[in-house]
Amino acid sequence: MAFFSIENIRLKGIACAVPKQETSNWDYDFITEQERKLLIKTTGVEKRRVVSESGLTTADLGMAAAEKLLKETNTNKEEIDILVFVSQTPDYFLPASSVILQNKLGLSKNCMAFDINLGCSGFVYGLSAIGSIMNTAKFKKGLLIAGDISSKAAEREDKSVYPLFGDGASATLLEYDATTEKMTISLQSDGAGYEAIIVRDGGMRKPMTKESFNIKEIAPGISRAPRNLELNGMDVFNFSVTEVPLNVEDFFKRTNTTAQSYDYFVMHQANLLMNETVRKKLGFPAEKVPYSLTKFGNTSSASIPLTIVSELRDKVSRPLSMLLCGFGVGLSWATASIKTNNLICPEIIEL
């Protein structure tokens, strides 16, 4: 059971960066107007930011977010001993984007850096990894960069994927502080559902070939190529509304808390109907559950930090108790309780 607490690690600040280019699902004319209305009502996604042909990568967005955050927190770069990059859209197969970012950000060569390949659950997984290492090693400061540019893998003629995903990245600064309250984390995985959200071609099992680009109609309104992101909406829905509440209820029991114990429940921004089903099952009132998906869509591992920065920015100066929950591709899901105070959240950067 991957349930544990991490002492002495404090969240100092979060910054996010998104591409300037905005696309609206109201203009998604691949589907009928009636379908568009129902899609927006059900998924909640109205607008998304996309890198389009700008050439921007997740690492570029993450770097802009990190630079802004380091500046606003007056952080001495020499003090950063660990950099973790969470993404499924890295710059290269190899080397790891985290290592490239160590240099580009001007961090010390004494800084350890590695990537984590996770999506929707990735922010919480990233927190667990960087927090554990920092606490064990008594590192002064650490930088967690998480995000994705999922739109790059989405085919426009696949209505089950294209209108859902937006691009973005986040940077979170953590620091060692013996006076801070512990964070508690619960992590789960179920690889039996690996095909629920998948990009089939381009890895070593199915290397990219000409056929990887062949777009075929799978069902009405769903055409895609094997190189595209594929999503089985109903299976993901079933998984999310079943496993997520089970995990969080178990978390409540183990931590002796309830929905009332938290100021905010910040969920991965997957789909409004799905998230609302989870929210209602867990008994969180609507005002405790912020949404950024209307403006940004599903931004994968950036969605939890992006929701904090976009929706809670004016509230983070006071002490807050937050429950974070990410779930999706893997399948993989994770919950964390964190206490913040004077969290520094600069305005969202547009590139």
Added chain:
Amino acid sequence: MREFIQKLEAEFEDIPKGTLTPSTKLKDIEGWGSMHALIVLALADTEYNVALKGEELKKAESIQDLFDLIQQKKASK
């Protein structure tokens, strides 16, 4: 059954009230698609505490099939 249909019609805002019957075929509902399927999954979960799988839902052809599926899952809990 009547209650189930009323709930469905309340959720499917784009479908005129009173048009669904137990024998209505899902694919005959105007504009029926994956969003409606998600709404059915959410309804089954919140109102009947039943988690339907995508494959189970795909087998249901009519409103009656849907209703039976939910009842059957509820009974086997």
